Amino acid sequence: MRSRVGRLLAALAGMGIAALFLLPLYWAAVASLRAPGLPPASSVEWWPQQPHWANYARLFETVPMARYARNSLFVVALAVPLTLLTASLAGFALTQLRDRARRRLVTASIALLLVPSMAVWTFRFHVLNAFGLVDTLWALIVPALAGGSPLFVLLFYWAYWRIPRELYESARLDGADAWTVWRRIARPLARPTAAAALLLAFALYWGDFSTPVLYLFRPQVYTLPVGLQLLRQMDDTQTGLLMAGSVLMTLPVVLLFIIVQVAYLRPRRIP
Amino acid sequence: MISQPGSSSAGQAGTGAAWIQRAARRLPRLTYRGQATLFLLPYLLGTLVLVVVPALMTLGVSFTDYHAIEPPAWAGLDSFRRLAKTPLVQVGLYNTLVFAAAAVPLRLAAALGLALLLGGRSRSTGLARAAVFLPTIVPETAYALLWLWILNPVSGPLNLVLAGFGLPAPAWMAEAGTARAAIVLMSLLQIGEGFVVLMAARQIIPRALYEAAEVDGANRWQGFWRITLPLITPWLALLTCRDLVVAVQNTFTPSFVLAYGGPYYATIFLPLLVYEISFDFTDLGLASAVLVVVYAWILLLIWGVRNLVEGLRGRALSHEE
Numbered sequence: 001m002r003s004r005v006g007r008l009l010a011a012l013a014g015m016g017i018a019a020l021f022l023l024p025l026y027w028a029a030v031a032s033l034r035a036p037g038l039p040p041a042s043s044v045e046w047w048p049q050q051p052h053w054a055n056y057a058r059l060f061e062t063v064p065m066a067r068y069a070r071n072s073l074f075v076v077a078l079a080v081p082l083t084l085l086t087a088s089l090a091g092f093a094l095t096q097l098r099d100r101a102r103r104r105l106v107t108a109s110i111a112l113l114l115v116p117s118m119a120v121w122t123f124r125f126h127v128l129n130a131f132g133l134v135d136t137l138w139a140l141i142v143p144a145l146a147g148g149s150p151l152f153v154l155l156f157y158w159a160y161w162r163i164p165r166e167l168y169e170s171a172r173l174d175g176a177d178a179w180t181v182w183r184r185i186a187r188p189l190a191r192p193t194a195a196a197a198l199l200l201a202f203a204l205y206w207g208d209f210s211t212p213v214l215y216l217f218r219p220q221v222y223t224l225p226v227g228l229q230l231l232r233q234m235d236d237t238q239t240g241l242l243m244a245g246s247v248l249m250t251l252p253v254v255l256l257f258i259i260v261q262v263a264y265l266r267p268r269r270i271p
Numbered sequence: 272m273i274s275q276p277g278s279s280s281a282g283q284a285g286t287g288a289a290w291i292q293r294a295a296r297r298l299p300r301l302t303y304r305g306q307a308t309l310f311l312l313p314y315l316l317g318t319l320v321l322v323v324v325p326a327l328m329t330l331g332v333s334f335t336d337y338h339a340i341e342p343p344a345w346a347g348l349d350s351f352r353r354l355a356k357t358p359l360v361q362v363g364l365y366n367t368l369v370f371a372a373a374a375v376p377l378r379l380a381a382a383l384g385l386a387l388l389l390g391g392r393s394r395s396t397g398l399a400r401a402a403v404f405l406p407t408i409v410p411e412t413a414y415a416l417l418w419l420w421i422l423n424p425v426s427g428p429l430n431l432v433l434a435g436f437g438l439p440a441p442a443w444m445a446e447a448g449t450a451r452a453a454i455v456l457m458s459l460l461q462i463g464e465g466f467v468v469l470m471a472a473r474q475i476i477p478r479a480l481y482e483a484a485e486v487d488g489a490n491r492w493q494g495f496w497r498i499t500l501p502l503i504t505p506w507l508a509l510l511t512c513r514d515l516v517v518a519v520q521n522t523f524t525p526s527f528v529l530a531y532g533g534p535y536y537a538t539i540f541l542p543l544l545v546y547e548i549s550f551d552f553t554d555l556g557l558a559s560a561v562l563v564v565v566y567a568w569i570l571l572l573i574w575g576v577r578n579l580v581e582g583l584r585g586r587a588l589s590h591e592e
Contacts, residue, residue: 007395010388010391010395010396011395011396013388014388014389014395014396014398014399015398015399017385017388017389017399017402017403018398018399018401018402018403019402021402021403021405021406021460022402022405024406024414024417024418024421024460025405025406025409025417027417027420027421027428028413028416028417028420028421031420040425040426041426041431042431043431043435044428044431044432044435045428086313086314086317087314089310089311089313089314090310090311090313090314090315092307092310093307093308093309093310093311094311096303096304096307097304097307097308098304105311107577107580110576110580111573111576111577112318112322113513114512114513114516114569114572114573114576115322115326115516115569116516116517116519116520116542116565116569117520118520118523118541118542118545118546118562118565119326119329119562119565119566119569120321120322120325120326120329121545121546121549122325122329122545122549122555122558122559122562123324123325123326123328123329123332124321124325125549126325126328127320127321127324127325142317142321143317143321145313145316145317146313146314146316146317146318146320146321146322147313147314147317150318153314172303177303177306178303178306178307178309178310179291179292179306182310183292199408200408203408203410206410207408207409207410207411207412207413209410209411209412209523209524209527209528210523210524210542210546213527213546214546214550224410224412225410225411225412225413226412228412228413228416229412229527229528232416232419232528236419239420239423239426242416242419242420243416243417243420245413245416246412246413246414246416246417247413249410249412249413250409250410250413253408253409253410254405257401257404257405257408261401
C-alpha cells in the first residue's frame with residue numbers, strides 16, 4: 001500500500017519536474033507564433049491565439065538565414081563524423097596500451113576536462129592563423145581532428161574498457177590487426193555510447209557560438225548561432241521572430257535527442 | 272555514418288573508411304601496440320596544437336607587452352601589475368566569484384536531488400529524465416534568446432506568473448543584482464551532465480548494502496546519510512571541480528547575448544573579460560596575465576581531481592578487478 005502511494009507520488013513529482021524543465025522551450029514555441037504588433041500580453045499566453053506561421057518565413061527574409069543554415073550544416077556534416085572517428089579510435093587505443101601509459105593518458109584526459117576553452121582562446125587564433133584557417137569554416141571543424149573534446153575520448157574509453165579483454169585477445173591471437181579488432185569487435189559492442197557521443201557532438205558543433213564569434217569575420221561564413229545574434233541586434237523587440245529563430249535552431253537537436261533516446265538509451269528492464 | 276558500425280557502409284564515409292583500412296593494411300610492420308598508438312595520434316597531436324601550444328604562448332606573452340602589431344616586447348611582471356590596477360579586471364573576477372559561489376552549489380544540489388528522485392529504473396520517470404537533460408543540449412544562442420523573452424520585465428511569462436501569484440516583478444536584466452541572479456537561474460536548468468553522472472554513480476552502489484542496512488533496522492533517511500552520500504561524495508567533489516570550470520565558461524553566451532556584460536558591467540564574467548581584452552582591446556599581454564591566473568586556478572583543481580581519481584581507481588572508474 002505504502003509503495004503504491006509512493007510510486008504515485010514519484011510519478012507526479014516526475015511530471016512536475018518534466019514540466020518545469022520543458023517550460024522555457026514551450027513558452028518560446030508559443031511566442032514564436034505570436035503575430036507582430038499585438039499589444040503585450042497581460043497574462044501568460046499558454047496557447048497561440050491565431051498561429052502566425054509567417055514569423056518563420058520572415059526569418060529567411062530578414063537575414064540570410066538559408067546561407068547560415070548551409071554553413072552550419074557543412075560544419076556538422078564534416079565535424080561530427082570526424083569527431084566520432086577520432087574519439088572512438090583514441091578511446092579504443094587507450095584500452096590497448098600498457099597499464100602505465102594508459103593510466104597516465106586517462107588521467108591527463110580527465111585533467112583536460114578542467115581546461116575551459118577560454119583558456120586558449122587568445123592564442124588559438126594565432127595557431128589557426130598560421131594554418132590559414134581564420135575566417136574559414138575550417139576553424140570550427142578542426143577541433144574534430146582532436147576528438148572534439150576529451151569527454152568524447154573518455155566516453156569511448158570507458159565503453160571499450162567494459163568489454164571483456166578476452167574478446168580482444170582472442171581476435172588478436174587469430175591474427176587480427178588493431179583496426180580489425182576496433183571495427184569488428186569493439187565498435188559493435190559500444191553502440192549506445194556511440195549514439196550518446198553522436199548526440200553530444202552534434203549539439204556541440206551545431207550550437208557553437210564562441211568559435212564563430214572569435215574567429216569568423218566575413219558574413220558569408222557566419223553560422224546559425226551568429227545569425228540569431230544578428231537578428232537580435234537588428235531588433236530585439238521582435239519577440240515572435242527571435243523565438244521562431246530559436247525554435248528552428250533547437251528543433252534538429254531535439255529530434256536527434258528523441259531518436260537516440262528511443263533507439264539506444266532507454267533503460268532496459270533487467271530480467 | 273561512421274558512428275554506425277556495419278559490415279559495409281555505402282557512400283562517402285564508406286569509401287573513406289575503406290581508404291583508411293587499406294592504408295592501415297600497408298602498415299603491417301607495426302606491432303599491434305604500435306597500431307593502437309597510431310590511433311591515438313590525431314587526439315594527441317590535435318590537443319598539442321590546439322591546447323598545449325596556445326597555453327604555452329599565453330604563458331610566454333604574459334611577461335611581455337604585446338598588442339598584436341609590433342612583436343612582443345619583454346615587460347617582466349608589468350602585465351601582472353596592470354592586472355591588479357585595471358578596474359574592469361577586478362569587476363570581472365569579482366562577478367565570476369559571486370556567480371560561481373551561487374551557481375555551483377545550487378547546480379550540484381539540483382543535479383543530486385533530481386538524480387536521487389528520478390534515478391530508479393522505472394519507466395514512469397523516463398520522460399522526466401529526458402526532460403531534465405534536454406535544456407543542456409539546446410543551442411546556447413537559442414537558449415539565451417528564449418530567456419531574453421522569459422525575463423522580459425513587462426510582458427515576459429516569468430514576471431506574468433510572478434504577478435499572478437501577487438509577487439513582486441523584478442527588472443531582471445535591467446538591474447545589476449537581478450541580472451546576475453538571472454544568469455544563475457538560467458544555468459540551473461542546464462545540469463544534464465552532473466545529473467547523468469550522479470545517476471550512474473548511484474546505480475553502481477550495490478543493492479546488498481541497502482538490504483543489509485534494512486535488516487539492521489535502518490530507514491531510508493539513514494540509508495541516504497550512511498550509504499548513498501558517503502559513496503557518492505567523490506563524484507560530487509569531481510563534479511564540483513568540473514563545474515567550477517564549466518559553469519563559468521558557459522556564462523559567455525548568456526552574458527554576451529543578453530546584455531553584453533551590462534548593466535553597469537554586472538554580467539562581465541571571466542570568458543567575456545578575456546574576450547574583451549584579447550579581441551577588442553587587443554591587449555594580449557594583459558589578457559595573458561588574466562589567463563595565467565586562470566591557469567593557476569585550473570592547476571589547483573586538477574591537483575584536487577588527481578587525488579580524487581587515484582582514490583576512485585579500482586572502483587567504478589576503471590573496473591580494475
